[in-house]
Amino acid sequence: PRWLPPPETLHLWKEFETPEPAEIKAIQKSFLRHVTKTFARTAFNMDNFGSYQGTAYSLRDRLIDKWNITQQHHTREDPKRVYYLSLEFLLGRSLDSCLLSLGVKDIYKKALDELGFRLEDLIGEEVDAALGNGGLGRLAACYMDSLATLDYPAWGYGIRYNYGIFKQLIVDGYQTEFPDYWLNFGNPWEIERLDVSYEVRFRGYVNKVTEEDGTISYVWEGGEKVVAVAYDVPIPGYGTMNTINIRLWSAKPAREFDFAMFNDGNYEKAVEEQKSAENITSVLYPNDNHMVGKILRLKQQYFFVCATLQDAIRRFKKTNRPWSDFPYQVSIQLNDTHPTLGIPELQRILIDEEGLSWDDAWDIVTKTFSFTNHTVLPEALERWAVPLIQDLLPRHMMIIFDINLFFLQKVEKKFPGDRDRLRRMSIIEEGHPQNVRMAFLAIVGSHTVNGVAALHSNLIKNDIFPDFVEFYEGNKFTNVTNGITPRRWLHQCNPALSDFITQKLGSDSWVKDLEQLKKLKEFADDAAVQKQWMAIKRQNKVRLADYIHSITSIQVSPDSLFDIQVKRIHEYKRQFMNILGVIHRYLRLKKLTPEQRAKEVPRLVVFAGKSAPGYFIAKLVIKLINSVGEVVNNDPEIGDILKVVFIPNYNVSLAEIIIPASDISQHISTAGTEASGTSNMKFVLNGGIILGTVDGANIEIGEEIGEDNIFFFGVKADEVEDIRHLNRYRKIEMDPDLRNVLDAIERGTFGDPKIFEPLVATLTVGGDYYLISKDFASYIEAQADSDEAYKDKVGWAKKSILCTAGMSKFSSDRSINEYAERIWKIKPCTVPATLN
Ligand code: CR1
Incomplete structure (x- = not known):
């Protein structure tokens, strides 16, 4: 039976339901303070954008309070944390969702109403944070919301692109692209952390050092350095104190200026170098489910995992635990293969900088990482040319070769003499040039690999990585079906x-x-x-x-x-x-x-x-x-x-x-x-x-x-495979209704048919790879x-x-609970509600 309030107590509830005037006053005060002091505007120089800024900054103060309390609590409790590494976070707008998470939407609405502003109008002033392409990036955003809401001690890590996904305009029926300079009007939802920065090295050379006792070690030196500066985006849980953080890295030049060059009169070149550092985090690659082997993209990948690992390790070291504790304090999730360089990077830090043995280090690495695969499309599976990695990250290339060598030795031991299997499973794909198969590296370096829906996880096991399933005897592969907040x-x-x-x-x-x-x-x-x-x-x-x-x-x-x-x-x-x-x-x-x-x-x-x-x-x-x-x-x-x-x-x-x-x-x-x-x-x-x-x-x-x-x-x-096979070797029997439709296009019913010839050809001479003709009748x-x-x-x-x-x-809450329990082995760390 439902509990009903005794009528004589109702006034007590009413008092709590209607926000106290003092609260409204407090909101108005902080709003006006930001409008007049942070943005230097007045009652006679205001518009919706100004009031959006004032509202956002007032809310941001509350977020920061909660964020600080959360971080202090986590530092005290020192729970195992999960680090969610993703090159994309498609957050969209924040004002409305923060108001709801903090449970203050109604009272903010009232406070703004009294000042003559409509909350709905302000919400429309915010530009989307569009640091992602599609499903993969939006999934990361939903997962952050659930991690916060379920009180998990979690961090998101990514890149603060100056340009998010391009703006699409339709001109004469065609897509045209315009840059998305989303930071042009400021960003209230980030906190610049000039105090949190790390150096990231590229190129250079590897020095082989033989110690007196005969042991050999390697030192990566020289090359060029850039600095990663942190920008923090607080993510409040819904109806809870827990407020987690997405830490996005922005690239800055390592030295303010090359004075030698400056003095040589080469001022322009000195400035150019600075720009090239900033280029690294300039733009999000606008490809969904498709890899493009650009060196700048590889730089982005290393830049962000390098800074992230330094940050995670610094946090770990504060507690003076032995390295063997690392995998019990830190879980790192790779959102697709984009952050896979984290695997050789952690191995490098442990052996080259911390002096661990290869085996001890590798044990830590493989207990720390887990990997989500998001696609079976061959054109989306990342492969990087060996010479490219060699040039940009010489020490990592050595380590990847060693990881591969030790791995293939184990395969050989389990399946002696099976040369074709070794070729199939090698992290290094033979060819000119050789390529690193990033998914293989991610699988070998992770304790768990998951697909994102039941069918997909089965396809991974049976069609994409069957050799690995056999080798690991099915123990590494699992499914976590996606969810949404x-x-x-x-x-x-x-x-x-x-x-x-x-x-x-x-x-x-x-x-x-x-x-x-x-x-x-x-x-x-x-x-x-x-x-x-x-x-x-x-x-x-x-x-x-x-x-x-x-x-x-x-x-x-x-x-x-x-x-x-x-x-x-x-x-x-x-x-x-x-x-x-x-x-x-x-x-x-x-x-x-x-x-x-x-x-x-x-x-x-x-x-x-x-x-x-x-x-x-x-x-x-x-x-x-x-x-x-x-x-x-x-x-x-x-x-x-x-x-x-x-x-x-x-x-x-x-x-x-x-x-x-x-x-x-x-x-x-x-x-x-x-x-x-x-x-x-x-x-x-x-x-x-x-x-x-x-x-x-x-x-x-x-x-x-x-x-x-x-x-x-x-x-x-x-x-599908059988039909494709037949399509290749037989003339495709075009569905008659579809034939009619194509005839209409070819007759010019929808304008110059020449324009559409290459498109129509995908169904005819192109072999109809996606089986449109086969499915057409049942679709209709x-x-x-x-x-x-x-x-x-x-x-x-x-x-x-x-x-x-x-x-x-x-619900992404279900997905996140599955990851937490089955893969990350983390528990909620509930922050006492000293603030509401
Ligand atoms: C998949 O295409 C899936 C999302 C999130 C995409 C889509 O079906 O919902 O990931 N894959 O898991 C992707 O972007 C690089 O791969």
């Missing part, structure tokens, strides 16, 4: 639905315990709940329709089915198939009589996503989408029955508007290619229904919510099924409720 991806981005869920469940504790959503199942058939549920969905669709109109001038109807595909543009994600399906629908609609057309379910098809700037085919897909939209949206016979919109510059804050508004979202990668996907989870959590392939986390979502509540189609992962059928289902309003509402109700498993 319900704070940002429901509570914050969909306040109406969040409030309604809280009302129905009688408490807001689901925000920290997503298991509770299961109780929503009881309401799936409740007509009143269904009505309210769909009314909220409609509100969110109106919000998106308004946004679309403001950006593209296209008028869309909130009563149409919102069918959304937003993610990086990539051939394996098959946005191409989606737009071909749209053309198919358009051609069909054109053949109908007006009466028949009036019976169709009106559909809005939304696309958004960036293409890597050098990815020609992906950029053509964007052009085709816009060209199709141009024709369809201006066809008076079609009207609202079909609209096609490409929303430019997809990013985290746009996702927060788009995701709550979907009826259907598409996750249609060729089976076996999408490691997990995480936006699929966000859509379903917000009551959207997936139309997708049997791939990545779609599969587990289907298991949780029930197959009636998801539209699956297409071939299964284990069929699934789309038709979704139209039918949408006509049944009650049935749809029920599906939508069951979607949200079934998503408990996909």
Whole structure:
């Protein structure tokens, strides 16, 4: 039975519910102090940006208090910590999420209201922190939120890029890129730590030293040095004191100036050198699931792991423990192979600088690191040319060769005489030049390797690294299915639905315990709940329709089915198939009589996503989408029955508007290619229904919510290789409906067909590697099924409720607890709440 307050005590609660005037006063005071003192503005020289700054700085003071208390507590308790190393953190905006985490949104709103500012307007002033490409970077951000919320002692480490992911503009239907100078207007969410800096060496030479007793050691000397300066981004847990830190490194020149050069009259060259140091952290590489072997990228990787390890080791050394304790105090997670140089770097520090034996050092290294693989795409697996590493990091190259030698000796011992196996498993890939296979180095140097969804983890074991599974007898490999933070991806981005869920469940504790959503199942058939549920969905669709109109001038109807595909543009994600399906629908609609057309379910098809700037085919897909939209949206016979919109510059804050508004979202990668996907989870959590392939986390979502509540189609992962094989050796039998669609493109229905020739060719002479033709018929059928289902309003509402109700498993809190217990072996370290 629920506890009810005795009526005579209610006034006590009321007093606590309505923020005290003194609190509001305190907020206004700190706001005005920052506005007038930090930013030197006055009542007569203010705008929304100024009030955003004042609010952010006032909140930042609270964050810093909590951060300090947390750090002091951790220093006292000295728990085992996890270090999450990632080249990407896609944080998005911070103001709204901090207000919610600190539980002060309502009171800030009141305080600002009284001063004549609207909080909603201020939130829109913030620029996204977009230090990532897509899923991998956003996953890191969700994981930081969960680590903080669950009271874990954790640190994120990465790079403070001066330019985040580029801004996408659509010009004449084509993607164009503009630099994202996100720091131009200052960044309230970071604390510059000029007191925390480390030197990082590149190039130079390795000195071999023979001691008197005959032992040999190596010293890495010379070369050039740059300095890594820390910038700290506090991450508050939701409703807890724990406030953890993402430490981002920025490169600075090691010496202020080369005076010798200056005196030689070579002033410009001296300044040039300084610039080249700063270049290291200048720009995020804009490739998702694709490696580009640029030396500057390798420099970024070493720069950040080198500074990070120095920082972690300094913290460890403060406690005067023996080195053998290191793996029991420190766990280091590699977010993909990008930070893998941390493995030879720690080995180098331990043997060259700390004087440990190779074996003792290697034992520590392999007990410290663990590695997450995020992709099976061959073009994304990192391989670095040996000469490149040799030049930039000569000592590391020696160590990698030694790691490989000792490893292959063990393989030889276990499988004597199996030369082909040695070749397959070697960290060094033979060829001209030789390459370092970073994933192999990461596997060999880690105690645990995980994939990011059940299917993906199986593919890793059976298809990508089977030799390693055999060698380690299955002991290293495991799965941790990805998750998303319900704070940002429901509570914050969909306040109406969040409030309604809280009302129905009688408490807001689901925000920290997503298991509770299961109780929503009881309401799936409740007509009143269904009505309210769909009314909220409609509100969110109106919000998106308004946004679309403001950006593209296209008028869309909130009563149409919102069918959304937003993610990086990539051939394996098959946005191409989606737009071909749209053309198919358009051609069909054109053949109908007006009466028949009036019976169709009106559909809005939304696309958004960036293409890597050098990815020609992906950029053509964007052009085709816009060209199709141009024709369809201006066809008076079609009207609202079909609209096609490409929303430019997809990013985290746009996702927060788009995701709550979907009826259907598409996750249609060729089976076996999408490691997990995480936006699929966000859509379903917000009551959207997936139309997708049997791939990545779609599969587990289907298991949780029930197959009636998801539209699956297409071939299964284990069929793909055979079909590809046949495609290579037989003429592809093009699906007849697809042939019609291609004919329409080739007739010039959507503008100059020449433009699209290379794109169409991927399906014909290109061999249709992603099996669009094979899946087309079942894709169209699934789309038709979704139209039918949408006509049944009650049935749809029920599906939508069951979607949200079934998503408990996909909280990043569950993922993080799994990592903590099974991989990192860390425990919560709860900070006493001396401040609220
Ligand atoms: C995968 O493509 C997954 C994220 C996060 C991406 C996507 O399916 O959800 O990682 N992989 O795990 C990636 O970026 C470099 O690889």
